[in-house]
Amino acid sequence: MNRPPTVLDVARAAGVSRQTVSNVLNTPEIVKAGTRERVQAVIAELGYRPNISARRLRTRQSSTIGFCLDPLSQGISSAVLDRYLHALTEQATARGMRILVYTAKDSGQEIGQFQRLLDEADVDAFVLTSTHDGDPRPGWLRQHGADFVTFGRPWGEADIDGSPQLWVDVDGAAGSAAACRHLLAQGARQIAFLGWPSPSGVGEDRLNGWRSVMLEQRNQGELGGLRWQCKDEVADAQRLVAQQLRRLDGPGELDGIVCASDTLALGALMALNAANLTSIPVIGFDNSPVSMALGISSIDQCLQDVAEGTLELLLGPEGNQVLKHQSNASRAHRLITPQLIVRTRSGV
Known part of the structure; x- marks a missing residue:
């Protein structure tokens, strides 16, 4: 075939009507699975490409x-x-x-x-x-x-x-909960959550995942001292975490930090490094290029x-x-x- 294949060519090769081919292209959900798959196979075999511009004019839709x-x-x-x-x-x-x-x-x-x-x-x-x-x-x-x-x-x-x-x-609560469970499985018990000030729907969602797991692990104990919040800025996170570290009584007071973003995670890591506490794990959220480059554990939003x-x-x-x-x-x-x-x- 020297010319480009047409809808009629596809219909003949698939043994269906021209309208059926059109339905497969435009409203495939109304076509029976077997017929749809046969037509799609012929489209691939012939290399048919629908005329998108013509369809836009016909349907009065911009696509x-x-x-x-x-x-x-x-x-x-x-x-x-x-x-x-x-x-x-x-x-x-x-x-x-x-x-x-x-x-x-x-x-x-x-x-x-x-x-x-x-x-x-x-x-x-x-x-x-x-x-x-x-x-x-x-x-x-x-x-x-x-x-x-x-x-x-x-x-x-x-x-x-x-x-x-x-x-x-994205189920932010499920993400933060997974981060907490991972740290608990590694032996951590004192896990802080570094999030954003209220109101923030996304922030509250991610906070709730940490809270539910930690309350379950602590048998409904108090969590106030482990909930930290600041603006989504590296410098603010570094400053806040440094302040919290100075308040610790000693080893075992902090075993890990789960963060609402990779921005906060980076600031937390910088504070931990400055305090020579590099063994404390930090988990961010978003799986950004920064977390990938620096080897920071993080929640990928898929x-x-x-x-x-x-x-x-x-x-x-x-x-x-x-x-x-x-x-x-x-x-x-x-x-x-x-x-x-x-x-x-x-x-x-």
Whole structure:
């Protein structure tokens, strides 16, 4: 065949109708598994590539998902959203979708971007990140009938799990709990948690994992002296941990530190090194390039799984068109279990 294969060529080779081929390409979930697999095999064999531009004109959909680069994410932890965006773009491309990246200085400006992009029909849906208590963005999008998924739970709602909002998130409590159990298995008993000041939905979630394991280990004993908090800055974490170390009565008062981020973990390690307490283990959260380079144990958020969950909520398991929220009512959430990555840290 000298010319590029067409939909009709695929239909004939697979022994199905042209409409069935179209369904496999656009709404695969409605096609029987055996038929779908046969058509997909023929598509691969013939090297057929659908005319995406023609489909966009026909369906009046842009096949584009909007994503805002968050100006508040800086430093070590910003690598998380960078990796998430990369995974999301890679997986969306495989489905014939595009990611449109835009910027905004704050929530108000981002809502203005929502309005512009919807008015100009540039996107079919949005992915929101950095959700927080009182976040005005989801309410605005719901009010205007726009499709969206949040990477992050709708913090502040009375019943997060019962929320109609589509969200995918990482189980921070499970991550911190895994870190604590690992240290306990290594013989540690006095394990501190270094987190962020309240209010922080993400921070409280990660704190709860440490608290549940430690209360169980201590038979409901007091934990106040082992809960530390500061801003997500290396210098602040180093200063706080140094202060806490000076208050210790002696060996055995501190066996390990579980941190809400790799930023905090780096500051904690610097304080421990300065005090010649390099044997005390530290576990961070995010599995950032810094933790990898310095050999710091950390919790990996499994961002490939987060991206996959995001697109499944928007498009269905294999689809390439945005579904309406009603289609997803029974499967509106994805909570991803993170993975503990154990390393032997190098000197800082």
